Amino acid sequence: MKSMSKPIVDEYPSIKVARESEEKTIVTPLQLGERIKSIRTKLGMTLEEASQKTGLARSTLSKIENEQISPTFQAMQKLAHGLNIDMPQLFEPPEKILATGRRDITKNAMGxxxxxxxxxxxxxxxxxxxxxxxxxxxxxxxxxxxxxxxxxxxxxxxxxxxxxxxxxxxxxxxxxxxxxxxxxxxxxxxxxxxxxxxxxxxxxxxxxxxxx
Structure with a gap:
């Protein structure tokens, strides 16, 4: 009887997941709250500091970042001014983090x-x-x-x-x-x-x- 070898994608599930992700193109809608939080954290601001700079209540900022409420146009103006950015930057999609797959193993005493x-x-x-x-x-x-x-x-x-x-x-x-x-x-x-x-x-x- 002819032996059946197990496909490598079944043996290594991570390969299968990676391959499936390459075959599917998913368009993710812009999460404005996530974008605002990303900008704030990159600037090294706490919610309290952002509240002081934008004039928006800390609780309001938290709700916006957690997608609990949608900011009004006036609130977005305050956000852009307080974070010192142009308003279009609020609508830019977040940067994609791409894995390069680089790896280098050095065995003990083999450097x-x-x-x-x-x-x-x-x-x-x-x-x-x-x-x-x-x-x-x-x-x-x-x-x-x-x-x-x-x-x-x-x-x-x-x-x-x-x-x-x-x-x-x-x-x-x-x-x-x-x-x-x-x-x-x-x-x-x-x-x-x-x-x-x-x-x-x-x-x-x-x-x-x-x-x-």
Missing amino acids: KPHPTQTYEHELLATQLSHKKMMPFKSRVRARSLAEYSEWVRHGGEEFLLVLSGEIIFYSEFYEPVTLNEGDSVYYDANMGHMLVSAGDDDALILWVTSAN
Whole structure:
């Protein structure tokens, strides 16, 4: 008897869902309340702040955003003025978020080595180009500030997580701070910074740097 192989779309439901979504074109009507809320949150405003700027009651704004009531033309004028936008922007459809499907797995100790005088870097996710973040693990070899010729500084922002060991984090505008396993710091990388291992063993850290 001839064996019947199971279709891959049945084996992986997510593929079937994605394929069905590609085959159907759904026109979603504009949700004005959702659009107003999206604009407000992008501006970093609370409902209370938006109420003060637009002259509309907080409860009214909440009802508009939750599609409980439709705003009058006068209310839309106040919204446009208070949010400092043109009225047509209230009717623009929300931006679509498209998944790029990018992925890069780096197995343990399989990153790209990049040793320096003070650090032993292991670059991660090296197969992806034009990354918005640059992740890498580093073994901190330095034991004193004398091993640095000057402050380390570069564009972007940086996140540091201590994976093992103990470090002293020096920065240009703050007092030195000791960080142990599990501790982290997020900082402006334009600010001068340096690290040294405080224990007998080299500390191991995870660094994530934003692209400029």
